[in-house]
Amino acid sequence: MGITMPDSIRILIVDDHAVVRKGLAMVxxxxxxxxVVGEAENGRVGLEAAKKLQPGIVLVDLIMPEMDGQEMALxxxxxxxxxxxxxxxxxxxxxxxxxxxxxxxxxxxxxxVEPAELVxxxxxxxxxxxxxxxxxxxxxxxxxxPQHTPTITLTPxxxxxxxxxxxxxxxxxxxxxxxxxxxTVRSHAKNILEKMKQPNRAQAVLAAMKxxxxxxxx
Amino acid sequence: MGITMPDSIRILIVDDHAVVRKGLAMVxxxxxxxxVVGEAENGRVGLEAAKKLQPGIVLVDLIMPEMDGQEMALxxxxxxxxxxxxxxxxxxxxxxxxxxxxxxxxxxxxxxVEPAELVxxxxxxxxxxxxxxxxxxxxxxxxxxPQHTPTITLTPxxxxxxxxxxxxxxxxxxxxxxxxxxxTVRSHAKNILEKMKQPNRAQAVLAAMKxxxxxxxx
DNA sequence: GCGCCACTCCCCCGCGCGGGGGAGAAAAAT
DNA sequence: ATTTTTCTCCCCCGCGCGGGGGAGTGGCGC
Numbered sequence: 001m002g003i004t005m006p007d008s009i010r011i012l013i014v015d016d017h018a019v020v021r022k023g024l025a026m027v028x029x030x031x032x033x034x035x036v037v038g039e040a041e042n043g044r045v046g047l048e049a050a051k052k053l054q055p056g057i058v059l060v061d062l063i064m065p066e067m068d069g070q071e072m073a074l075x076x077x078x079x080x081x082x083x084x085x086x087x088x089x090x091x092x093x094x095x096x097x098x099x100x101x102x103x104x105x106x107x108x109x110x111x112x113v114e115p116a117e118l119v120x121x122x123x124x125x126x127x128x129x130x131x132x133x134x135x136x137x138x139x140x141x142x143x144x145x146p147q148h149t150p151t152i153t154l155t156p157x158x159x160x161x162x163x164x165x166x167x168x169x170x171x172x173x174x175x176x177x178x179x180x181x182x183x184t185v186r187s188h189a190k191n192i193l194e195k196m197k198q199p200n201r202a203q204a205v206l207a208a209m210k211x212x213x214x215x216x217x218x
Numbered sequence: 219m220g221i222t223m224p225d226s227i228r229i230l231i232v233d234d235h236a237v238v239r240k241g242l243a244m245v246x247x248x249x250x251x252x253x254v255v256g257e258a259e260n261g262r263v264g265l266e267a268a269k270k271l272q273p274g275i276v277l278v279d280l281i282m283p284e285m286d287g288q289e290m291a292l293x294x295x296x297x298x299x300x301x302x303x304x305x306x307x308x309x310x311x312x313x314x315x316x317x318x319x320x321x322x323x324x325x326x327x328x329x330x331v332e333p334a335e336l337v338x339x340x341x342x343x344x345x346x347x348x349x350x351x352x353x354x355x356x357x358x359x360x361x362x363x364p365q366h367t368p369t370i371t372l373t374p375x376x377x378x379x380x381x382x383x384x385x386x387x388x389x390x391x392x393x394x395x396x397x398x399x400x401x402t403v404r405s406h407a408k409n410i411l412e413k414m415k416q417p418n419r420a421q422a423v424l425a426a427m428k429x430x431x432x433x434x435x436x
Numbered sequence: 437g438c439g440c441c442a443c444t445c446c447c448c449c450g451c452g453c454g455g456g457g458g459a460g461a462a463a464a465a466t
Numbered sequence: 467a468t469t470t471t472t473c474t475c476c477c478c479c480g481c482g483c484g485g486g487g488g489a490g491t492g493g494c495g496c
Contacts (some may be wrong), residue, residue, distance in 0.1 A: 130356045134347040137355065153473060168421045170452065183475050190455070199386045200454070200482085202420035206384065209427070373442060388482065401445050408485075418452085418484070 008035045009126045012053055014046035014072065015039075015088070016059040019113075024059065027115045032124065043067030043075075050083055051074055056126055060094070062089040070096055077103050081164075084125045093135045101140060107131045153193050154213070159187040163214050166205045226253045227344045230271055232264035232290065233257075233279040233306070238329075242277065245333045252340065261285030261293075268294055268301055274344055275324075280307040282313070289315055295321050302343045303435045311353045319358060370413050372431070379406040381432050384423045 011034060014019050018041070027034045038053045040046035043060070044067040050058055057077065062069040073085050086107030087100060093123040096184060097108060107125040109118060110133050121131040132140070154162065164174040164185075180191070198204040208214045229252060233239050236259070243254045256271045258264035261278070262285040268276055276294065280287040291303050304325030306316060315326060325343040327336060328351050339349040350358070372380065382392040382403075389407060393400040407419070416422040426432045 067441095068270060091346060126357075129352040131352070132355060134263075134342060134349070137348045137350060138346075140358070157473065166420075166424060168417050171453090180473085181475055184473075185479090186453080187475075188473085191451085193454075201419075202384075203386050203425055205420055206427075244445075286484085375443065390482090398443085399445055401447090404483080405445075406443085411484075419482095 003031070007185055008033050009057060009122060010035050010053070010055040011122070012036075012038045012040065012046065012050055012055040012058040014041075014043065014049075014058060014064070014069070016041050016064040017061075020175055028119070028122070031119055041116045041117070043069060047072050047075055047079075050080060054080075054140030055083060057084040057122060058087055059086050059122075060135070062087055070100060073100060073105055073133070074103050075168050077105075086125055086131075093139055096135050097139060101132070101136075107132050108136045110135070147158070152159065152194065152211075154195060158192050158195075161185060161212065162192055162208055165189060165192070165201055227252050227275060227340065228253050228271070228273040229340070230254075230256045230258065230264065230268055230273040230276040231268075232259075232261065232276060232282070232287070234259050235279075236280040238279070246337070246340070249337055252337070260308060261287060261290030264290055265293055265297075272298075272416055273301060275302040275304055275340060277304050277306050279338075280305055288318060290322055291318060292321050293329045295323075304339065304343055304349070311351070315354050315357060319350070319354075326354045327351050328353070370429075372410065372413060376406055376410050376413070377431065379403060380410055380422070380426055383407065383410070383419055384426070386431055 011028060013021050013024050015024070021039045021041075025039065028034045037055055038049045040049045041063045046058065046060065047067070054103055055154075060069040069087060069089075073087065076085060081104070084106045085104075086109065086126065087097075088109060088111055089107055089110060091109075091110055099178060100108065106131070107121055109131070110140055111135075113121070118141050124131040125159060160178070161174065168172070169177065171185045172182045175185040178185065193200070193204055196204050196207055198207050205214070229246060230244050231239050231254060232240070233372075239257045239259075243257065246252045246254055255273055256267050258267045260282045264276065264278065278287040278290055281291075287305060287307070291305065294301060294303060297342070299322070302324045304326040304327065305323055306327060306329055309328055309330060311328075318326065325339055325348070327339050327349070331339070331351075342349040378396070379392065381396065385392070387395065389403045390400045397402065411418070411422055414422050414425055416425050424431070
């Protein structure tokens with residue numbers, strides 16, 4: 001009861017439906033190393049509870065009145081970045097996952113998961129791993145995929161120059177690096193801008209990143 | 219033996235080590251609905267085999283002579299996008315995962331997985347889900363996360379100007395949008411560049427994106 | 437009251453860069 | 467063998483922008 005296992009995982013449940021909270025708590029309490037330390041019925045209350053209780057992980061429903069799961073997750077991530085966040089949502093996966101994952105959510109599972117999987121997910125997240133539902137993963141992966149984009153055809157040399165354009169170097173410096181004349185680099189740059197229909201170097205680099213022609217660091 | 223189950227998963231194994239191939243095949247053949255239809259010892263051979271055999275999924279080792287797993291995966295993805303690709307690699311997860319995931323690899327598991335997990339992974343991928351090893355997922359998620367960066371403290375107005383700096387607009391145009399003088403915008407820009415220690419607008423925008431001060435579209 | 441900071445605006449200077457030309461040689465495609 | 471593409475290099479022009487000053491206002495905190 002009041003005994004706190006030294007290595008147990010402290011859990012806070014945030015969901016607007018009491019039955020769901022109780023059901024989750026019951027399931028989780030079956031695990032010897034999981035400890036449900038609190039419940040909250042919306043994001044605002046959950047946020048306060050999290051700050052007070054300092055759980056290792058919070059299970060948060062996405063759709064809630066007053067303050068929804070996304071708002072709460074973002075706020076909690078800012079105020080207490082060490083507390084892991086596991087999103088619990090209905091059956092559908094909407095576009096908010098991108099913001100949530102980008103904000104550093106560690107877990108995302110659907111409510112129809114088997115209890116065993118949820119427990120596994122909690123363990124994984126508590127141990128510093130990320131646990132995303134396959135559908136979520138798929139969505140993210142598909143977002144990362146080259147959207148069979150009407151890719152502009154840049155020549156190899158142009159692609160090379162484009163990569164250098166993302167560096168702090170001036171055209172003169174790039175020319176030195178490539179062992180060609182500055183005029184050559186400027187000529188390539190000119191063609192690149194025209195092909196990409198971009199007004200300047202900054203926009204060209206941004207556009208190149210969007211269409212994954214160049215990467216953010218290597 | 220020669221009997222092909224109507225709903226069985228046809229598997230092609232590509233690995234340069236015969237023992238690994240045989241071991242994998244033996245393990246997988248224990249499953250009634252998995253059918254190892256071929257083996258190949260490098261990417262080039264594997265590519266040919268895949269085109270000929272049309273398996274549902276190929277297990278590909280990353281490190282191989284002549285043509286490695288990455289090359290093969292990219293080539294196969296182009297020629298036969300319907301064939302699922304599951305990457306099998308050593309213990310370490312290197313940076314190539316980004317290119318592979320971006321290219322649409324469905325699976326990525328380490329060689330030290332339990333057979334049961336590999337079988338689960340194969341089923342998942344065969345059913346259209348993505349199955350990435352937790353470490354891989356973590357790497358991808360962490361790449362998406364704001365790396366608890368020593369964020370520069372920009373004033374609200376500077377942040378606003380910085381966002382506009384990522385647009386195609388000139389300072390004059392930005393000034394018009396913000397209803398201030400061009401000199402004001404240029405003044406802000408000057409301070410932003412100094413604070414961010416960036417030599418020019420393009421680099422400032424890139425740096426801002428890296429530290430997630432501004433987003434790629436939104 | 438005083439100082440600090442954010443926001444605004446102004447001047448000057450010089451280089452970086454976008455945009456318009458053109459041209460020649462080698463490689464690839466036809 | 468001819469055409470097309472790619473890579474290289476050159477000229478000129480003018481604006482965008484980086485960097486160096488300074489200065490006045492209002493708000494916030496001490």
